[in-house]
Amino acid sequence: MADDWANSGLDLHVLLDPRRKVGSLEQALRAVIDDGSLAAGTRLPATRALAADLGIARNSVVEVYERLLGEGRLEARVGSGTWVRERPVPRQQAGVDRSTRFELDLRGGLPDASAFPRSAWLAAMRQALAEASSTTLGYGAPEGVASLRLALAEYLARARGVRVRADDVVVTHGFGELLGLVAGAVAARGGRRIAVEAYGHGTHREVLAAAGLEPVPLQVDADGAQVARLHEAGVDAVLLTPAHQFPTGVPLSAGRRAALAEWAGVTGGIVIEDDYDGEFRFDGRSIGAFQALAPDSTVYGGTASKALSPAVGIGWGVVPASLRDGVLAQRRRTGSATDVITQSALAALIASGGYDRSVRTLRTRYRARRERFEALLAEGAPDARVIGLAAGIHCLLELPEGVSEAAVVEAGAERGLRFDGLAAYAADAATAASRPPTMVVGFGAPPELRFEQAVVAVVASIEAAR
Ligand SMILES: Cc1ncc(COP(=O)(O)O)c(C=O)c1O
Known part of the structure; x- marks a missing residue:
């Protein structure tokens, strides 16, 4: 097998067998499309350019493309060439990424990206x-x-x-x-x-x-x-x-x-x-x-x-x-x-002065959030105690009697929240056991429009964990 770089606009790295270049091009393309290395929505090189790069007849490349078109791996777009076809994600793959389960990230210390x-x-x-x-x-x-x-x-x-x-x-x-x-x-x-x-x-x-x-x-x-x-x-x-x-x-x-x-x-x-x-x-x-x-x-x-x-x-x-x-x-x-x-x-x-302005804007935004956070919590979960709010973009939330960190983490996950109990930040088991159940709540990350929804979900998670 020989290594060939096809520099036809798109860098396409394909391994070709010098004795059967056309057959191995077809196999190689099929393989990279199927394993996703050549992603859906990628435009393939023009047949003339690819043929020149690989030292084979243009007709051979046209034939390979046509076979893959026939198999549904490629699609031809009028006036704009040949593309790897978009395919629906197979059912069993949808939603396996754990991170996609969480809509609102309230882990300690994340800033508001929308700002x-x-x-x-x-x-x-x-x-x-x-x-x-x-x-x-x-x-x-x-x-x-x-x-x-x-x-x-x-x-x-x-x-x-x-x-x-x-x-x-x-x-x-x-x-x-x-x-x-x-x-x-x-x-x-x-x-x-x-x-x-x-x-x-x-x-x-x-x-x-x-x-x-x-x-x-x-x-x-x-x-x-x-x-x-x-x-x-x-x-x-x-x-x-x-x-x-x-x-x-x-x-x-x-x-x-x-x-x-x-x-x-x-x-x-x-x-x-x-x-x-x-x-x-x-x-x-x-x-x-x-x-x-x-x-x-x-x-x-x-x-x-x-x-x-x-x-x-x-x-x-x-x-x-x-x-x-x-x-x-x-x-x-x-x-x-x-x-x-x-x-x-x-x-x-x-x-x-742009950095200072960003700090000042965020300070005002986070201060307002801190006040809303406190007010919504006092209303929804008056027996949970907010600690450490005078600074930063996270605080501690001491949970009501009988409510565990694990139960709130779980109830939060069901509501699309990602956050941790204080024990998750402890350096050792003795420290983890040394304080009453407490959540670490970052109030920086949710975008402005969803902030209130996030706090309501925190309150609901505490309720559900009682
Ligand atoms: C305690 C603490 N220190 C430092 C950082 C910043 O780390 P970095 O600059 O690597 O993003 C963070 C970020 O979350 C933090 O929580």
Whole structure:
């Protein structure tokens, strides 16, 4: 069998037997249509072009197409060529994808995609491309595009009180990637254990473990993580969400912030600050970044996933000098990179004030949602208690006596809701059992028009689970 590329407008990779090219073309086409590699609705190359690419007579290609037309695999459209026919999805395949069962995603922390500033982003993308030099369009620097690092340094100092110069900024593919790079750097210099909040993002614990660090749970109470225990925990680093503990919703108290800075100073430990939704504080008492208290020991991390969208795929770290080479070495080792054009567009968006506008618009929208959420719940399920609503785009909902998290998850799924109980965020079984049944409800993701429907479905799920 010989390999042939048929570059007839459509890149068609077919394996042909040189001794029976026509027969093997027919077989190959039938196979790729049937297994879906050549998708329904794809236009096939013109017969003349395909024949020339494969070195066979045009008539032979016409015959093959005709046979497949006769079998119903292809269809001819007058004046526009030959296409793979659309076929109805077989019954047993319809609806097997679990994700399609959920109409409303209320998992903690997802933003409202319908609020994405499309026109501003389009303008920023256009500007980025128009201004890109040929150097910009090459491989980007591992630490990120200079204009974005500068824009972020200015923004983070102004909006979050971070102590930062552009040189300290490393741009990554979201906070998740930053975490992996920092964890890898800590492990590479001999670190073994990292404290994590006992409630948190399961994926982040997995990222740490994959980098070779053992996550050690740190209990969380009304003042945030119990950082006094860091000394006895014998850890090299700690991952925290100081502005708005994820997902329990409390800020790290002033006393604990001071104790954390002292721990870092005394032990040389590294604090990884996940400031995932620091911009979204609703009661006017914005809490600045912890990083300003211990800039030499803290990696400050943020993300564009909340104020714009996870689809933008950009996060950032403000990395202290002692870790910067290690973080960039991880980047080289893992081959990771961040899309340069998107970085340039984000720089343009921040410089134009568009990023701030998006944050302000969302803050207003989420504040209104928070109020409606509270009012609808007070009406529909007055014995469920809402906790941690002063910030962010999720809250906790302590369930009425006798109602379990599992029953509400199940009843929610029947109503098209996707959300989890608090136990699903726990780092270990003891933590999972330590609080009364509570749901984590993200109120950011449903589109504006369906928000009320989502809250009504939450209330109905609690009712059904009683
Ligand atoms: C606690 C927490 N940190 C960080 C992030 C952002 O991660 P990324 O930038 O990888 O999207 C999220 C997103 O849901 C989150 O919930």
